[in-house]
Amino acid sequence: MRELTRVRTLPPVGAALRVIRVLGPAIGLWYVWDRRGGVSRSRGGLSRRLRIAFERLGPTYIKLGQILSAGEGVFPEELVSEFRLCRDQVPAESFATVRRTVEEDLGRPLESVFASFDEIPIAAASIAQVHAARLLSGEEVVVKVQRPEIDRQVRRDFAVMAWLAPLLVGRIPVAALANPPALIELFAETIGEELDFRLEAENMLDVAHVLARTAPDSPRRALVVPRPHPTLVSRRVLVMERLHGYPWGDAATMQAAGIDTAQVLMAALIAFLEGLVLFGVFHGDLHAGNLLVCPDGRVALLDFGITGRLDERGRLAFLRLVMAAATNDVRAQVAAMGELGALPGDIDVDRVIADLRLDQPVIDPTTMDAEQLTNEIREITKSLLGYGARMPKALMLFVKDMLFIDGSMATMAPDVDVLAQTFAILSHLQTTHGTRIAQDLGINPSALGGVELAGIRSSFGLDEEVERLTHRELQARRRLIRARLQQGHRSKQGTDR
Ligand SMILES: Nc1ncnc2c1ncn2[C@@H]1O[C@H](COP(=O)(O)OP(=O)(O)O)[C@@H](O)[C@H]1O
Ligand SMILES: [Mg+2]
Structure with missing residues (x-):
């Protein structure tokens, strides 16, 4: 690097x-x-x-x-x-090129490894393409093959x-x-x-290992990772178990096949968060092309080119952040943001709370007019910049993943109550992993405190009366805010001119 x-x-x-x-x-x-x-x-x-x-x-x-x-x-x-x-759709490399790369890297003729090898790739992107194949043992695999020129090209571009x-x-x-x-x-x-598939294979093993350790007794894990072949991995060639399933975006087909897509999404989210808070490892590139939903409802994670990792300090800070959010402890949340590296280490927590009015009841943003919204956003951004706030790298990947999950809810779980669901996920973490979490944080398990709906509610910008909020309603709120902001923007330009 x-x-x-x-x-x-x-x-x-x-x-x-x-x-x-x-x-x-x-x-x-x-x-x-x-x-x-x-x-x-x-x-x-x-x-x-x-x-x-x-x-x-x-x-x-x-x-x-x-x-x-x-x-x-x-x-x-x-x-x-x-x-x-x-x-990211580039014409595929010719089969002759693919054959040459595989044979060079594995050091053997194609036929001495594979009983069959599809000449047409399943997918071709800018760095690699993926072919379905069958090993001599009969096992179904996919072979990810790197474009031969890519390494040189990336170096030059950099x-x-x-x-x-x-x-x-x-x-x-x-x-x-x-x-x-x-x-x-x-x-x-x-x-x-x-550019090095040996690292990708290592990432796959790490994530699989974390999943196995988070839910050791679970009869059916929510997430699966294809097994890389123990010997057929090189810098440019990655042979792995082939998994079958529905494309992530196709909620209608899954639902028609009797799959509870809301359940699938939530179980996958919980497993993802468990890996993150307990081990600090997560798939860093969730998007529709990198996920399949198996017919039994498990979610297959593909493509481990980007894997998020928090070091132990970062993981504990993240754990503290999540637990503080659960119990609506604003002070602890701000402090944890500091430990995560999002705010400078010597930040005055009380000042941040006072500046951003975190100790006051939230004002529902849908009740603000364009000018109030714009001012609010400007003030918050100004304060954050003033503190020297920064988005640490792992947090960037995490936020990106969560934005993707949020988008997926629109088709897979539009009528799920996001308040109750967030409550359920946080309670699950506390009840299932409470002892471990308490040990990590160096506190007594009883000191974890119960999950508070009030904090969850205010993090969605809702005031006190609201009892439930479906994802559909949440989207409608965002549309309203966005439209109001745009309108404000336009009328401001009008007066400027
Ligand atoms: N283990 C697998 N089983 C089945 N299909 C796979 C597997 N790995 C990859 N694919 C298919 O190949 C596509 C590209 O693979 P991916 O690893 O995401 O490559 P890229 O890094 O180019 O995005 C995936 O979207 C999926 O359709
Ligand atoms: Mg991909």
């Missing part, structure tokens, strides 16, 4: 010229056409041109685009929604980026909360891990 992000004195000239040739016109056209059309149009135009340029520049930039697209609430909304469209990035810093408006250094580190680490 260090090598990837090292800044050289001289740019790799040819490669840099290519980047400038593609990015230059994109930015230039934006400058001429969209820039003066108001903030939203300007950002929208730049985002679109950048997205198309990134797609042309290839895998490294596509990957960067995907990371940016996960930055909801951190980067401008126009950029985030545009980069969600970043297509060399250019490392040289260009310092020139761009300060010229492109990005919220400081985004923590650019952590983003670049995350990016380099991500892509570095994805």
